[in-house]
Amino acid sequence: MTTSSHEPNPSKMLTALANLGRDGVKRLTRAELDRGLNALHDRMITGEARRRGLFRWSVIGAAVIMSTLAILHWRAASVSVRALAYQIEGGRVVEGGYLREAGHSGMALLFEEGSTFVLTPGTRGRLRAVNKEGARVTIDSGKALFRITPSNDRHWWVESGPFLITVKGTVFVASWEPTTERFELRLQQGSVVVSGPVSGGDLTLRAGQHLVVNLAKAETLITEETPQDAAIMSASAVEPSSVPPTQQASSARSEPAVPQPRTPVTTPPVNSDSERHWAQKLANGQWDRILEDVDRTGVDATLNAASSEDLFALANAARYSRRTELARDALLAERRRFPNSPRALDALFLLGRVEESRGGRLSRAIPWYDEYLALAPSGSYAAEALGRKMIVTKETGGATQARAIAEEYLRRFPKGSYAGTARTLLRVH
Amino acid sequence: MPSSRSRVSLSLVVSQGRQETCNAELVRGLISGEGWAIGETWHRFAPMVSMMAERCLGSRSEAEDICQEVFYRMLRRVKSLREPDRLRSYIYSFAVRVVRNALRRRKVRAWLSFDEPENLVDLTWEAPDMESRDLLRRFHRLLDRLTPRDRLVFSLRRMESMTVEEIARAMDISESTVKRSMAHATERLSTWMDDDPGFSGLVETLREVR
Numbered sequence: 163m164t165t166s167s168h169e170p171n172p173s174k175m176l177t178a179l180a181n182l183g184r185d186g187v188k189r190l191t192r193a194e195l196d197r198g199l200n201a202l203h204d205r206m207i208t209g210e211a212r213r214r215g216l217f218r219w220s221v222i223g224a225a226v227i228m229s230t231l232a233i234l235h236w237r238a239a240s241v242s243v244r245a246l247a248y249q250i251e252g253g254r255v256v257e258g259g260y261l262r263e264a265g266h267s268g269m270a271l272l273f274e275e276g277s278t279f280v281l282t283p284g285t286r287g288r289l290r291a292v293n294k295e296g297a298r299v300t301i302d303s304g305k306a307l308f309r310i311t312p313s314n315d316r317h318w319w320v321e322s323g324p325f326l327i328t329v330k331g332t333v334f335v336a337s338w339e340p341t342t343e344r345f346e347l348r349l350q351q352g353s354v355v356v357s358g359p360v361s362g363g364d365l366t367l368r369a370g371q372h373l374v375v376n377l378a379k380a381e382t383l384i385t386e387e388t389p390q391d392a393a394i395m396s397a398s399a400v401e402p403s404s405v406p407p408t409q410q411a412s413s414a415r416s417e418p419a420v421p422q423p424r425t426p427v428t429t430p431p432v433n434s435d436s437e438r439h440w441a442q443k444l445a446n447g448q449w450d451r452i453l454e455d456v457d458r459t460g461v462d463a464t465l466n467a468a469s470s471e472d473l474f475a476l477a478n479a480a481r482y483s484r485r486t487e488l489a490r491d492a493l494l495a496e497r498r499r500f501p502n503s504p505r506a507l508d509a510l511f512l513l514g515r516v517e518e519s520r521g522g523r524l525s526r527a528i529p530w531y532d533e534y535l536a537l538a539p540s541g542s543y544a545a546e547a548l549g550r551k552m553i554v555t556k557e558t559g560g561a562t563q564a565r566a567i568a569e570e571y572l573r574r575f576p577k578g579s580y581a582g583t584a585r586t587l588l589r590v591h
Numbered sequence: 592m593p594s595s596r597s598r599v600s601l602s603l604v605v606s607q608g609r610q611e612t613c614n615a616e617l618v619r620g621l622i623s624g625e626g627w628a629i630g631e632t633w634h635r636f637a638p639m640v641s642m643m644a645e646r647c648l649g650s651r652s653e654a655e656d657i658c659q660e661v662f663y664r665m666l667r668r669v670k671s672l673r674e675p676d677r678l679r680s681y682i683y684s685f686a687v688r689v690v691r692n693a694l695r696r697r698k699v700r701a702w703l704s705f706d707e708p709e710n711l712v713d714l715t716w717e718a719p720d721m722e723s724r725d726l727l728r729r730f731h732r733l734l735d736r737l738t739p740r741d742r743l744v745f746s747l748r749r750m751e752s753m754t755v756e757e758i759a760r761a762m763d764i765s766e767s768t769v770k771r772s773m774a775h776a777t778e779r780l781s782t783w784m785d786d787d788p789g790f791s792g793l794v795e796t797l798r799e800v801r
Contacts, residue, residue, distance in 0.1 A: 175790065176780055179730045180749035186727060187645045190638045198641075198655060199633045202662055209663065 245293045246316075247274040251515065251546070253281075254579035259288040265542025267508065268445075270482070273297070276311035277318070278482050282445045290321070305337035305346075307445065309482070312352070322347075325358035325375070332369075343377035348387075350448065440468075440475035449479035453488075461488065465495040474505045477512060481519075490516045510534035511543035514550060525558045527551075545571075549580030552587070561587055618675040621666060633662060636679065640686045647690050647746040648697075649731035657693060661686045680761075687743070687761040694739035701735075729790065733783050737776050744769055745776035 190198070253269035256262050261281060263269050271279040271289070277297075281287055285304025291297060296316040299306070301323070310318050312331020320327040323338035325345050332352025338345050347356060349367045356365040360375055360382050367373055367384070374383045440452050456464045456476060468476060473496045480489035493509040493516065500506050514530035517523055531551040538544060548571050556564035568584035575581065620628025640661050645654035665685045672681050734742050743762065747753045748769075755773075759766045784790045 175784055176777060177749070179726065180745075182723060182727055183646055183649075183730065183746075184750040184752075186723070187642045188651075190641050194655075195634055195637055198637060198658060199630060202629070202633060202659055205659060205663055206666065 246297065248272060248292065248297075250579065252542070254545075255289055256577075259290055261287045261289060264546065265508075267542070270478075271299075272482070273311075275313070275316070276484070278307075278309045280307040280444075280482070282306065301336060301338050303338060303340050305335060305445070307333075307335050309333045309449070310352075323358075324377070325356055325360075328355040328357065345373075345375040345377070347373045349373075440472040440479070444475040444479055449482050452476055452479040453483060453485065456488070461491065465491060466499075468495075470496060470500040470503045470505050473499075474508070477509070477516075481512070481516065484519075486516050486520050490520075507534065507538050507541060508543065510537065511541075511547050514547065518550070518554065524554050527554050528558075545575040545578040545580075548574065549578060549583070552580060552584060556587065614678045615675040618669060618672055618678060621669045629666065632678075632682075636682045637662065639679075640682065643683075643686055643747075643751055644690050644693075646750040647743060648693060649727075649734065653693065657686070657689050661689050664689070684761050684763075687747070691739055691743050691762065694742060697735075698739055726790075729787070733780055736783065737779065740764075741772045741776040741779075744772040745780070748773055 249272045250261075251270045251272065252265060252267050253261055253263040261269055261271075263281070263283070263285075266283050268283045268285065269281040271281075273279075279299060281301075282305045285306055286302040287304070287306060288300040288302065289297065290300055296318040298319040298321070300321040306320075308318070308320060308329065310329050310332050318329040320329060320336055322336045323340060323343070323345055325338070325347075327334075327336060327347065329352075332354055333350040334352075334354060335348045335350075336346070345358070347354070347367065349369055349371050351369050353366060353368045356367060356373060358375070359377060365373065365384070370387045372385045372387055374385075375381070440455070443449075443452050452475060464476070465473070473492050477489045477492035477496065480486070480492060490513065493513045496503070496509040497506050497513075510530050511534045514527040514534070517527035517530060520526075528551055531547040531554075534541065534547045535544060535551075541547075548567065552564050552567040552571055555567055564587055568587040571578065571580055571584045572588075617628050617632055621632060637658055641654050641658045644657040644661075645651055648654060648657070661682065665682055672678065734745070737745065740762075744758060747758045747761070748755070753761070755766050755769045758769045762769070
């Protein structure tokens with residue numbers, strides 16, 4: 163198709179249209195200009211207000227964000243730096259990290275994240291280090307029970323004589339007798355690695371295995387235990403010598419330790435009401451079994467039938483398992499049924515501890531501590547009772563009220579576990 | 592002795608320096624947020640902005656909104672103006688950017704709503720005759736088919752009579768890009784108009800009317 167001479171040239175047509183578009187636009191009238199100016203003024207006022215509001219909210223938002231970040235950073239920093247908190251019951255840590263038993267009931271270290279160490283009566287050990295990642299403890303002699311809360315971020319080490327037990331999440335009993343050079347480890351849950359003078363390098367033990375190393379005789383023995391065996395062995399584990407010689411199928415140190423089936427030894431029935439052996443189970447760290455017994459028998463029936471020692475063991479098992487209500491009931495039953503027993507006196511102090519751990523009822527602990535201190539001013543828990551009373555009073559009534567208790571504490575127990583806290587309290591106020 | 596009155600014509604000449612001073616005072620007033628400066632700036636430059644926007648967009652109401660937006664933005668950023676004598680080009684560059692954004696928004700809005708772009712245009716042309724108005728309406732429909740950049744370049748070049756350099760500076764693009772856009776727009780518009788037989792008759796009518 164060709165363009166005829168009468169048809170407009172596209173460029174001319176475009177030019178004509180562009181000119182029309184240019185010339186066809188009307189100039190703003192004076193009224194339109196004034197109206198536009200007023201609209202501009204209005205917009206500037208509202209825009210300024212909006213901008214100020216936006217700026218104000220931006221500042222507030224930024225402040226909130228910065229504060230939140232600062233708090234999170236501070237918390238993260240404090241968490242990352244702060245070592246694990248723990249409480250000690252039944253003793254204290256003295257210079258060099260030595261764990262000194264206050265009475266004759268053993269000691270317990272309760273860590274904030276749930277892990278628990280229990281040293282049986284007479285056991286000597288040291289708390290070598292406690293940091294954010296875990297702890298390192300040494301058993302110089304005797305037996306200790308460890309219930310470690312599983313965590314990938316924490317590491318626990320137990321030195322037992324020349325052996326090092328590397329722990330993750332597990333429950334086990336370890337003992338070391340320096341006079342006979344006998345090391346024993348009974349693993350209930352999880353797994354551990356034992357390093358030391360054993361042949362074949364490190365030993366990895368799994369749940370249900372029982373390791374006995376007799377350095378004097380150069381014997382290493384690993385046995386497998388069924389749950390029933392474990393219960394029976396737990397009952398007899400208090401006395402290392404009670405392990406029958408037939409079960410100590412020895413193997414030379416040069417030979418790798420081979421797991422061997424174990425034949426149950428003759429022991430009384432475990433679940434008999436009259437032969438609960440809860441104190442022994444507690445000593446072996448078998449708190450779950452104690453609580454299982456109670457759940458099976460019934461709480462009320464148990465509280466009305468159990469012996470004084472069993473009630474006390476039950477109370478401790480419940481405390482270590484964070485079942486504070488059951489612990490409280492057991493201790494009250496101890497007080498009610500055996501008011502003149504030595505355990506009834508100890509129960510007073512433990513009732514105070516239980517009240518503290520119930521949350522929101524801190525002040526209810528003080529009367530228990532007062533009663534204990536009144537009845538046993540020189541008792542094995544006297545220093546702890548007074549120290550806890552000072553702490554609780556400071557928390558509930560303020561530092562001023564706690565000052566008098568701090569002075570009394572320093573006067574009576576100048577080297578006690580709470581002496582540092584007491585001095586700080588007096589120095590600050 | 593009475594002297595013969597000379598017939599020298601007088602004319603008021605505003606020197607370049609005086610113009611600069613005025614602009615400088617105006618800018619100082621704008622920076623201080625003084626009302627007289629805002630009013631003076633508005634009355635001096637709003638018609639220019641409004642007409643440019645209306646030519647480029649083909650919409651009177653949209654041009655008024657553009658005018659508001661341009662001055663609102665300019666007043667907020669006038670402190671960044673270092674050469675007061677460039678106040679006019681400063682405002683004009685604001686206007687070009689705002690118009691370009693408006694064209695882009697219009698394109699997106701038309702695409703999203705599946706609406707014909709020309710339906711978004713309200714023409715209030717000064718042309719008195721129906722034929723001219725119809726011709727302009729059809730012309731803007733074609734302009735709507737261009738990309739925002741091509742359309743703006745074409746409008747600034749053909750309707751605002753700006754040079755390639757001025758357009759490049761105002762749109763912050765290279766001169767070669769301006770030339771390419773201009774050629775592209777002209778070619779496409781010519782093709783579309785060539786394909787539309789109604790245009791030839793309308794243009795003839797327009798010539799007769801004008």
